Amino acid sequence: MYDFTDLVRSIHESLVASLSPGMAALVEWIIIGAIFLGFFALLGLVLVYVERKVCAFFQLRLGPMRVGFWGTAQTLADTLKLLLKEPIMNKRADKFLFNFAPFIIIISSLIVLSVTPFAPGLQAFDINIGLFFVIAISSIGVVGILLAGWASNNKYSLIGAMRSGAQIVSYELSVGLALMTMVVLTGSLQLSEIIASQADGWWIFKGHIPAFIAFVLFIVASTAEVNRGPFDLAEAESELTAGFHTEYSGMKFAFFFLAEFVNMFIVAVIAATVFLGGWMPFHIGGLDGFNQIMDFIPPILWFFGKVAFIIFLMMWFKWTFPRLRIDQLLTLEWKYLLPLNLMNIVLMAFVVYMGWYFGN
Amino acid sequence: MNSVIKYFSDIAHGVKTLWKGMMVTGYYISHARKEIITQQYPENRDTLQMFNRFRGEVIMPHNEDNEHRCTGCQACEIACPNGTIEIIWDRKPDPETGKKKKSIHTFVYHLQMCTMCALCIPACPTDAIIMGQDFEHAVTDRSKLTKILNKPGSKLMKGVEE
Numbered sequence: 469m470y471d472f473t474d475l476v477r478s479i480h481e482s483l484v485a486s487l488s489p490g491m492a493a494l495v496e497w498i499i500i501g502a503i504f505l506g507f508f509a510l511l512g513l514v515l516v517y518v519e520r521k522v523c524a525f526f527q528l529r530l531g532p533m534r535v536g537f538w539g540t541a542q543t544l545a546d547t548l549k550l551l552l553k554e555p556i557m558n559k560r561a562d563k564f565l566f567n568f569a570p571f572i573i574i575i576s577s578l579i580v581l582s583v584t585p586f587a588p589g590l591q592a593f594d595i596n597i598g599l600f601f602v603i604a605i606s607s608i609g610v611v612g613i614l615l616a617g618w619a620s621n622n623k624y625s626l627i628g629a630m631r632s633g634a635q636i637v638s639y640e641l642s643v644g645l646a647l648m649t650m651v652v653l654t655g656s657l658q659l660s661e662i663i664a665s666q667a668d669g670w671w672i673f674k675g676h677i678p679a680f681i682a683f684v685l686f687i688v689a690s691t692a693e694v695n696r697g698p699f700d701l702a703e704a705e706s707e708l709t710a711g712f713h714t715e716y717s718g719m720k721f722a723f724f725f726l727a728e729f730v731n732m733f734i735v736a737v738i739a740a741t742v743f744l745g746g747w748m749p750f751h752i753g754g755l756d757g758f759n760q761i762m763d764f765i766p767p768i769l770w771f772f773g774k775v776a777f778i779i780f781l782m783m784w785f786k787w788t789f790p791r792l793r794i795d796q797l798l799t800l801e802w803k804y805l806l807p808l809n810l811m812n813i814v815l816m817a818f819v820v821y822m823g824w825y826f827g828n
Numbered sequence: 829m830n831s832v833i834k835y836f837s838d839i840a841h842g843v844k845t846l847w848k849g850m851m852v853t854g855y856y857i858s859h860a861r862k863e864i865i866t867q868q869y870p871e872n873r874d875t876l877q878m879f880n881r882f883r884g885e886v887i888m889p890h891n892e893d894n895e896h897r898c899t900g901c902q903a904c905e906i907a908c909p910n911g912t913i914e915i916i917w918d919r920k921p922d923p924e925t926g927k928k929k930k931s932i933h934t935f936v937y938h939l940q941m942c943t944m945c946a947l948c949i950p951a952c953p954t955d956a957i958i959m960g961q962d963f964e965h966a967v968t969d970r971s972k973l974t975k976i977l978n979k980p981g982s983k984l985m986k987g988v989e990e
Contacts, residue, residue, distance in 0.1 A: 525860040526853050533868065788853040789846065804839060 470766055473589030500592050504581055511733055512726040513543045519729070519783060526787040553718035558621050561715065565619035570716070570723035572612030577730040579605045584737050585659050587747045587768040598659035599651065602738060603644050606693075609731065610636040613695075613712050616724070620715035628711025631701045631794055635692060638801040639699075642689035645809040649682040649816045650675070650742045653825065663746035670745035674826040678816040683743045685809055687781065690735040692797070695728065697786035701794060732782060733775065740774035747771040878961040883944040886913070886937055887960035888977040895985040896978055898956035900932035907951035912942040931984060935977040939965060954988050 483492040517532070517540065524531025532539030557566060583598050585591040595601060610633055617629020653675050654662045665671075672679050692699035701711075713724040740746060747767035751759045792800065819825055856863060867876070878884070890896050900917040914936040919928045946959050957977070967973060 522857070524866075525857045525864070528856055528860065528864050528866075530864060530866040530868070784850060784853065784857075788849050808839070 471588045515729040516543045522783045523787050550722040555718040558715050560621045562619040565615050569612045569616035570720045573609050573727040574723050576608040577727050580734045594660050596658045599657045617712040622715050625712050625714050639689045639692040642805040646682045646686035649813045652816050666745035666748045672743040681812045694731040698789035736775040736778035739778045744774045883959040884963040885960045886957050888957050894982045897954045897985050897988050900930050903951045904948035907947045910941050912938050937975045937977050940973040
């Protein structure tokens with residue numbers, strides 16, 4: 469439960485011993501792919517249930533209660549229903565793009581998931597430009613949304629998609645800059661190295677004021693980037709029926725739905741990794757006894773605990789704040805978040821230059 | 829310089845008000861256990877208590893001597909906007925004075941037409957009818973919705989007409 473390096477190596481060695489190198493690599497790819505697809509589906513099921521329950525409790529309701537104990541099998545039943553539904557397509561829709569769009573969104577979330585550091589040794593793809601890779605790939609999702617809106621041949625879908633395009637393109641800037649502020653501090657883009665550098669304290673504590681500002685800016689901007697919470701203009705049930713996925717039904721609709729929740733998970737993973745130390749336990753420099761007690765909790769629990777905390781924060785935003793208008797949305801980004809981010813990055817650079825952060 | 833101060837004070841104000849809103853919902857979720865107002869209906873059927881002002885149906889209370897308070901004045905029938913109440917009355921001689929007097933034969937209440945507007949309740953001069961709390965009105969046949977509110981053999985309570 470603590471370190472998966474040995475387990476992963478022993479699986480790799482047993483595969484290499486029994487198969488040719490090429491076959492071993494192929495089997496490993498298939499295993500990893502299957503695990504991630506399974507994890508993807510499980511994540512969707514769990515997050516939809518959690519979302520409905522958290523929303524219900526915020527609104528003083530009970531939420532799903534009938535299917536399974538406290539409604540735990542509700543999302544499973546919903547998935548079954550979506551699988552059995554007929555995929556209806558608009559007659560005038562662009563057939564190829566209409567069918568292709570959900571896959572772009574799903575694939576982009578799945579690729580980002582591959583660099584997720586779950587625990588020591590439990591990371592499928594540890595590249596030296598990890599953070600950059602995450603930002604770059606997660607931007608591809610917007611192409612899927614735009615294609616879905618265009619190919620549906622529906623005015624609501626198109627308006628939703630265009631809003632979403634404007635929104636994601638603007639907010640990506642703030643997400644990137646907020647992460648860049650932290651890269652100034654960490655000095656590395658590799659996710660495993662960023663985590664390793666937080667062994668004596670998480671960056672949000674070590675980087676004090678600028679790191680905290682960057683954290684808040686990142687959470688706000690990334691909530692907008694995943695089309696959630698008060699920034700769900702692209703869907704806007706009350707105005708645009710469902711925005712870009714109005715015309716989708718059955719499993720293709722489920723893909724969009726799933727991608728939204730997985731994107732939320734990915735954003736939470738990045739925030740947890742960069743600001744809250746990933747799977748690193750909570751350590752205070754100098755207090756060895758306390759640190760040992762914290763080490764006793766498995767890293768994978770630390771990781772999922774932090775991710776759950778950030779997901780809860782985003783749900784809290786969603787069920788508290790009213791939806792922004794498109795002009796308010798762009799004002800928030802271009803007049804507030806972006807200048808604050810630029811000021812913050814200068815502040816952070818100054819702090820790092822002077823060595824005024826902890827643990828240097 | 830003033831505009832710069834205003835810019836940052838706007839941000840501070842915005843953060844403050846957002847935090848205030850989050851505290852409200854934060855209170856709800858942290859006190860969800862005792863604040864939740866949803867009820868699990870079929871499960872809590874035995875203990876379910878409807879609130880006093882709930883309008884389930886029109887009922888006519890009878891006392892233990894099988895006496896009601898309805899004089900058959902038909903004020904409720906006139907007050908009813910959609911003909912839900914239908915009073916069939918007759919003139920029988922009063923056993924005490926021997927004079928002929930109006931009294932109800934059948935108080936017919938068509939539940940399928942009732943909108944629970946409760947206009948009949950204040951119209952009644954003798955408080956003979958009230959709104960009941962029962963809301964489980966599903967039946968298998970339409971004729972079961974036509975109810976007769978006065979019990980068989982019931983008579984007018986003494987002292988109502990004075």
